[in-house]
Amino acid sequence: MATQPMATGRPATIHDIAALCGVAASTVSRALANPERVNIRTRERIQAAAVELNYTPNSQAKALSSGRTGAVGVLVPDITNPFYFDLIRGTQLQLKAAGYTQLLVDTEESDEVEASTLEQLRKSADGVIVAASRLNDEALAAAAARMPMVTVNRDVDGVPAVIIDTPSAMPQALDHLISLGHTSVAYVSGPAVSQSSARRWIALSEAAEERRVAVRSIGPFAPKTQSGAAAADAAVHSGVTACIVFNDLIAIGMLQRLRERGLRVPEDMSIVGCDDIFGADFCNPPLTTMSSPIEQAGRVAVSMLLAQLNPLAGGGNRSRSVMPTHLTVRGSTGPVPTN
Amino acid sequence: MATQPMATGRPATIHDIAALCGVAASTVSRALANPERVNIRTRERIQAAAVELNYTPNSQAKALSSGRTGAVGVLVPDITNPFYFDLIRGTQLQLKAAGYTQLLVDTEESDEVEASTLEQLRKSADGVIVAASRLNDEALAAAAARMPMVTVNRDVDGVPAVIIDTPSAMPQALDHLISLGHTSVAYVSGPAVSQSSARRWIALSEAAEERRVAVRSIGPFAPKTQSGAAAADAAVHSGVTACIVFNDLIAIGMLQRLRERGLRVPEDMSIVGCDDIFGADFCNPPLTTMSSPIEQAGRVAVSMLLAQLNPLAGGGNRSRSVMPTHLTVRGSTGPVPTN
DNA sequence: CAGCGCATGGCAATCGGTTGTCAAGAGCGT
DNA sequence: ACGCTCTTGACAACCGATTGCCATGCGCTG
Known part of the structure; x- marks a missing residue:
């Protein structure tokens, strides 16, 4: 009644295995953890018993005693x-x-x-x-x-x-925009506490300086599509013709807002996102963005x-x-x- | 050296609290779990000590002894x-x-x-x-x-x-399509083992029967945007003018494929999705779909x-x-x- | 004042493993 | 044949909590 090796009973423990094999529980533990420290015959008996009883170790107990x-x-x-x-x-x-x-x-x-x-x-x-x-x-x-x-x-x-390393693609993005004739670009920034956003802005402004193009930063905005509306309005108000946006979520929100306002993308405003998330390829228009594995x-x-x-x-x-x-x-x- | 109530040492245990308060560990356990079983003065001393030592229970140990x-x-x-x-x-x-x-x-x-x-x-x-x-x-x-x-x-x-209860919206979807003049509709089905897909198909075909409209089922397709291409091709081949699709993922994939093939949505083919997932509102065109909380x-x-x-x-x-x-x-x- | 009951808190077993220690026994060399 | 070493496996402590059982001591009642 105490130990019952039935398949449907409560999960088997090393004690059940030990009882079945006639060895000590500690031997079972070793046989399973450090097989080389146990006689091969004993070990195989134990392993067979483990399979038979459908033994799976209790992770809580293992954690408690081993610390892992x-x-x-x-x-x-x-x-x-x-x-x-x-x-x-x-x-x-x-x-x-x-x-x-x-x-x-x-x-x-x-x-x-x-x-x-x-x-x-x-x-x-x-x-x-x-x-x-x-x-x-x-x-x-x-x-x-x-x-x-x-x-x-x-x-x-x-x-x-x-x-x-999204920052490393910032020069590419800027060159892309410059080649399209843009000279007035905004960076739509993410959360103030986001180091990613800070790094992207630094990389962009350095690239801009080298190329003698004006970029300004607007924001911060929360990384959600809903923030895109405010971001779009701020971008329009700032008079830039292109935005590089902290992430695709905000960028997609901007796309929606610009459409609502009757502005066309990319004819009236170009948008570049970051991250190439799910949705970036099928939004309207599909988003130019920075991709990573x-x-x-x-x-x-x-x-x-x-x-x-x-x-x-x-x-x-x-x-x-x-x-x-x-x-x-x-x-x-x-x-x-x-x- | 054994027990050290330093803040930076290893996490405090009930034994540390017990030692600090001069009571047994079991009393600490009770004071924290069943406060009414312990004298209020003792309890408060223990609770204060727990706060002071920044005690948090070890979930593994708790799980092991309590079973929860x-x-x-x-x-x-x-x-x-x-x-x-x-x-x-x-x-x-x-x-x-x-x-x-x-x-x-x-x-x-x-x-x-x-x-x-x-x-x-x-x-x-x-x-x-x-x-x-x-x-x-x-x-x-x-x-x-x-x-x-x-x-x-x-x-x-x-x-x-x-x-x-997406099936309950199937009649709505079908009525919507019928009101737009559609009489030939396909259901684009999901995984064969998906009960959701089966239920949606049943609800749709029942509604269709009542309304004396022809619906056919095509598929199954894996619930991924990539499957949308095959689904779109199958739908076009079947000659229907509208599709109700197992889920938005496939539907969005179909939108992309139809565009590639030069077919316009909804002018050439209407698409209804299910689930109203992230992306359904900003894909191109935005997806008619079934929404749930x-x-x-x-x-x-x-x-x-x-x-x-x-x-x-x-x-x-x-x-x-x-x-x-x-x-x-x-x-x-x-x-x-x-x- | 005796007796009863209850509130209180300590002791110890237990959960299921891991691991250090040690004794017994096998196998070896000399 | 003796003694040594090495392998093997048993024993028991331990991880950190929970919980049943019991002893103590208090207050209350008759």
Whole structure:
């Protein structure tokens, strides 16, 4: 009645296996974890019993005694932002392949939620991947000191990072616009606390200076399509003929708003987005934007984190990985208006 | 050296609190879990100490001893399908509000992945929410017998379900098309194992019969934009003037393909989607589709699951909840071609 | 004042593993 | 044949909490 090896009973434990094989539970544990430390005959008996009882280890108990949870937290500011889809899918696939579980958390664009999530994850995950952190450098570095971490699109001293190098495509985007005759360009910026937005603006303004073209920054705007209306109005008011926009979400919102106002894209205004998210290719007009292998970024982030967790395994610990980016030209950019 | 109440040491445990207050660990546990079972003075001392030491309970240990994990699994077939964004956000918000952690898993449209995930979750979660299951009724019922479960868009005997009642909008959609003069309509079906797709087809064909209109089914097609090309070609070949499509992903793909082929929507072909996903309002032309409060569906699913987990709490256990759906008319439907 | 009951809090077992320690036994060389 | 080393597996402590059981001590009642 105490231990019942029925298939439909409660899940089997190592004790059930031990009883079935006539060995101690600790031997079962070793046979499964360090097979070479156990006699091959015993081991095979144990493994057979494990299969027979349909044994799967209890992850809670394993975590408690070993200190390793087998879980990795993935923090994104907004799970409904399509930019993160591919990232999440990349991390999920790579984590699963390595036998880890992904704990996905939406931090709701809030530094407080992010901080408390990190604190909680400290005990329930072996490491974290933090995408587009809203935390300041100090808080993020402190959190990274407490548990293995990899950031995405965020540089902090001592914290390994995967950087999606959108800034490197800024000169391409600007050249594209210049070749179409534009000389007055606005950067539509994202959240004030977004390092991505800051880096994109710096890259753009440097490129503009080299090329002796005027660019101004407007914003900040929240990274949502709804913000696109205000952004579009601000852009129109500023008198520019082209916008490079922090991300595609805002850019798509601008497309909609400009249409409402009776302005044509690209005839009256050219729009360049960033990220090439789901929807950028089928909006109206299709969006000229900057593309990156986002899913791969997720995979790389996981690899870097796992390298931290198992320092023994091969592959030197890269501390920074840069994903290439390129301009994808579609229909939202065109010649400067001639009026 | 053993216990050090420093802020930066390892996380505080109930033993640290017990030592600081001069009580037993079990008393601390009670003071925190069943405050009324402990003297108010003692309790307050303990609570103060807990705050001072920045105590947060170890969820693994709690799970191990109590049997409750405080986690709920959420299974979706494809995390990059925008349909699930709002659902996921709804479950996430509601679970967080109830103090639960969400374990999100992408089952990759595979019944095997889904089954093994469910088996694993059995030990690491208190319950699961399964959206658009690819499992057969038998397997799903078996899994539901082993752990609390709520399904989304899937009816299985004895398993509580949230149904997004898209079928109820099928007559509306058909009437809309008929009023525009269409008499030859195709249903573009989704995965063969999708109960949603089957239900939509049944509702549509019944409505068509009542109205004495011909509808045919083409497909099945995978629920991805890429499938839209084949679907569009099949629709054109079948000679219909309008399509009602299993979901917006395929519908958007069809829009793109029809444009490539030089066919105009809605002048040459009308398209109706399902789900009103992200992108349906800004594709070209904007998609006529069927809308539902998806985020609310997620919240309701969580409520139903929590009602199973804590039967004591108020709110009778509804076993089936139906979310209303309505037709949202946009630009992808128009009068039947007059040639 | 005796006796009863209840509020309180301590002890210890338990959850399911991991891991350090140690004894027993096998196999080897001399 | 003796003794050494190395392999093997058992024992038990431990991870951090929960929880049933029990002892203490208080206040109340008769």
